[in-house]
Amino acid sequence: MTNQVTVLGSLNVDTTLRIARMPQPGETLSTENKSSAAGGKGANQAVAAARAGAQTRFIGKVGNDEAGRFMVESLKNDGIDTSAIVTDKTVGTGSAFILLDEEGQNSILVYGGSNQQIKPAEVTAVEAEIAKADFLITQFETPQAATLTAFTLAKQHGVTTILNPAPAAKIDPAILKVTDLVVPNETESAVLTGIEVTDVASMDANAVKFREMGVKNLIITVGSKGAYYNTEKYGSGFVPAFKVKAVDTTAAGDTFIGALSSQLTPDLSNVETALVFAQRASSLTVQGLGAMPSIPTFDQVQAAAKK
Template sequence: MSNKVTVLGSLNVDTTLRVARMPQPGETLSTENKSSAAGGKGANQAVAAARAGAETRFIGKVGNDDAGRFMVESLKDDGIDTSAIITDPTIGTGSAFILLDEAGQNSILVYGGSNQQIKAEEVMAVEDEIAKADFLITQFETPQAATLAAFTVAKKHHVTTILNPAPAAKIDPEILKVTDLVVPNESESAILTGIEVTDEASMDANAAKFRELGVKNLIITIGSKGAYYATADGSGFVPAFKVNAVDTTAAGDTFIGALSSQLKPDLSNIATALVFAQRASSLTVQGLGAMPSIPTLAKIEAASK
C-alpha cells in the first residue's frame, strides 16, 4: 500500500539565471544561461512524493494564465490529483527568480501571486480530500490562515500533519498545536525557537522547545551534514550522502516529499525513512533545475544498492 499524501502549497514558475558569482549591490553582471521550469515549494514537495511512489493530491491556487495552466499540467504529468487546485480570475500565478552561481549556491526572489490568495474556507471545502490522506504537508509560501484551517481539519480526521516552516516567518502559535512533525532547516529552527543550532545538545534543546510549543516531533535538516530527528521514542542524527552538488534548489523539498512517501503515520520508522529521504535529496542536488532533478523511486532504489 502506498502512502496517501496531500500537499497544500505554492505553485511557481521558476526562472533560473546562471551566474559566475552573486552580484554586489549596484553591480550589473551578464548571465550565462536562462531557463524556466515548474516549481514552488509545494509543487516540488508534491512531485517528490509522487515520484517516490506516494498517491499524491494537491491543494493550491493558480492565475488564469499560461503559467497557471503549465503548472497544473506539470503536476498531472507526475500523476498528481489536481482537482483541488483553484484558478484565481484576477491575480497571476506565482513565480520565482533563482540566481545560481558556479559553486551551486542559490539566491531566490519569490512573487507569491495567486499562492497568497488561498482562503481558509476554500481549504475547508476540500475536507473530504484531506480526510483521505495519511499525511498533509504544507509550507509558508501560502497564507498561515489556510494552513491552520487545513491542519485543524486534518487532525479531526487523524491525518498526520507535516509543517515545513520555510521560508522562515513569524508563526501563528495555533498552527504548532496542530502540527505532528515540524521540518525546519537549522536557521529556520533557530528563528522559531530562539536557540542557535550548533551541536547535538542545541538540537535537543530545539526539540524540547518545540514540545513546549505543542509539536512533539522534529526533524532539523542540516544541509550537506545530514538530519537530526527527535520523536517520543528518542532522537538521533542521520548523516547525509557525500555527493558533488551542482544545484541545491529543491533539495529540502525533495527531502520532505520523499520522506512522506515512506514514513509510517505513527513515525515509527523515522530513521529508515530519513535515510531514503537523504538519498533522494542527494540525487536532486546533482542535477540542474528544481523539478527536473527530483528523482523517481527507481532512481532512488538504484542509488541505494
C-alpha cells in the same frame, strides 16, 4: 501499502539565472544561462512524494494565465490529483527567480501571486480530500490562515500533519498545536525557537522548545551534514547525508520532505529508515539542474542505494 499524501502549497514558475558569482549591491552582472521550469515549494514537495511512490493530491491556487495552466499540467504529468487547485481570476500565478552560482549555491526571489490568495473557505471545501490522506504537508508560501484550517481539519480526521516552516516567518502559535511533525532547516529552526543550531545539544534544546510550543516531533535538516530527528515515541538521533558533488541545491529540502512522506509510517515508527531514503533522494536532486527536473523517482533512489 502506498502512502496517501496531500500537499497544501505553492505553485511557481521558476526562472533560473546561472551566474559566475552572486552580485554585489549596485553591481550589474551578465548571466551565463536562463531557463524556466515548474516549481514552488509545495509543487516540488508533491512531485517528490509522487515520484517516490505516494498517491499524491494537491490543494493550491493558480492565476488564469499560461503559467497557471503549465503548472497544473506539470503536476498531472507526475500523476498528481489536481482537482483541488482553484483558478484565481484576478491575480497571476506565482513565480520565482533563482540566482545560481558556479558553486551550486542559490539565492531566490519569490512573487507569491495567487499562492497568497488561498482562503480558509477554499480549504474547508476540500475537507473530503484532506480526510483521505495519511499525511498533510504545507509550507509558508501560502497564507497561515489556510494552513491552520487545513491542519485543524486534518487532526479531526486522524491525518498526520507535517509543517515545513519555510521561508522562515513569524508563526501563528495555533498552527504548532495542530502540527505532528515540524521539519525546518537549521536556520528556520533557530528563527522559530530562538536557539541557534550548532551541535546535537543545541538541536536537543530546539526539540524541547518545540514541545513547549506544541509540536512533539522534530526533524532539522542540516544541509550537506545530514538530518537530526527527535520524536516523542521513537527517540532521537542524527542521520548523516550522502557525500556528493552538488551542482544545484534548489529543491533539495523539498525533495527531502516529499520523499520522506512517501516512506514514513503515520505513527513515525520507521523514522530512521525513512530519513535515509529521504537523504538519498535529496543527494540525487542536488546533482541535477533545476528544481522539478532533478527530483528522482523511487527506482532511481533504490538504484543509488545499490551502488
